[in-house]
Amino acid sequence: MHPALSASSIAEVERTIRPHVRRTPMVAADMADFDREALPIRLKLELLQHSGSFKARGAFANLLRREVPPAGVVAASGGNHGAAVAYAAQRLGRQANIFVPTISSPAKLERIRSYDANVHVVGERYADALTASETFAASSGALQVHAFEQIETLLGQGTLGLEIEEDYPDIHTLLVAVGGGGLIGGIAAWFAGRIRIVAVEPEGSPTLFDAFAAGRPVDSGAEGIAADSLAPKRVGELMFPLAKAYVQKPVLVSDDDIRTAQLALWNGLRVVAEPGGAAAFAALHSGKYKPEAGERVAVLVCGGNTAAVSFR
Numbered sequence: 326m327h328p329a330l331s332a333s334s335i336a337e338v339e340r341t342i343r344p345h346v347r348r349t350p351m352v353a354a355d356m357a358d359f360d361r362e363a364l365p366i367r368l369k370l371e372l373l374q375h376s377g378s379f380k381a382r383g384a385f386a387n388l389l390r391r392e393v394p395p396a397g398v399v400a401a402s403g404g405n406h407g408a409a410v411a412y413a414a415q416r417l418g419r420q421a422n423i424f425v426p427t428i429s430s431p432a433k434l435e436r437i438r439s440y441d442a443n444v445h446v447v448g449e450r451y452a453d454a455l456t457a458s459e460t461f462a463a464s465s466g467a468l469q470v471h472a473f474e475q476i477e478t479l480l481g482q483g484t485l486g487l488e489i490e491e492d493y494p495d496i497h498t499l500l501v502a503v504g505g506g507g508l509i510g511g512i513a514a515w516f517a518g519r520i521r522i523v524a525v526e527p528e529g530s531p532t533l534f535d536a537f538a539a540g541r542p543v544d545s546g547a548e549g550i551a552a553d554s555l556a557p558k559r560v561g562e563l564m565f566p567l568a569k570a571y572v573q574k575p576v577l578v579s580d581d582d583i584r585t586a587q588l589a590l591w592n593g594l595r596v597v598a599e600p601g602g603a604a605a606f607a608a609l610h611s612g613k614y615k616p617e618a619g620e621r622v623a624v625l626v627c628g629g630n631t632a633a634v635s636f637r
Contacts, residue, residue, distance in 0.1 A: 346484075349374055358594070364622070371627045377408060380409035381412060383477065412440045426446070432630050450558065452557070473560075485511070489623060505559075525578060530546050536565060587599075599628045605626070
């Protein structure tokens, strides 16, 4: 794995981005709050982060630790990464061009535009938007800010691991949703095997599941209710060695599992999570992940860019 992806580097990045990101709350709850068998859990509510998801951490890490040219920055995104890069660029006085596919939700497009970014809707899937963004970067000179295949991105997302450990030092297990893997890769780099990290993916886009089966990142499905945040075609090369070393075999959840988890979060906590943001909780709520007796479990609720009534 890349030597720069270390706990010490993550701690350094945390100090750099600290003035620009929120320290989001870790909330104590019980599965009985969600009409399930009693089980104390913790929920890291990262959907309360600036721009509505964890992606702000990696965005600021990129813009603060890399040289940004006069042409500004460019990013491809299903929505959340684009919103985060646009937000960071606006706050730091930079221009942003964001490429998104047609599957991006209206809520996410609206949020990106609210940060004064130039939005380009290209192709049906994230991979199409990524290709277009790379062409734009080559012609314009703008700095490419990749959603997961960039050291700074993983280091920024890894600061979540630092916060979670500080707030819940005796944690046993953390459930994390996976798309391209920047989030779980960064968190895995922080913990380095000291806790159990459980990957959760939609059945329609099992990128890490298929990579584990093949022994390397491979093209996978890009379907389902969470396709605008958890369906990048394949996981990143940078995160995969970290996943092999420190991440459990992915748990797959259905679209119905995710919808039910969204509704449970609303009914139990009045938390409005987007499908990708609720996916990790769906593994626990559906019973697809069953904790052992006495297991101290936390769940990362990683995004909330959705219409408030979309899960009703």
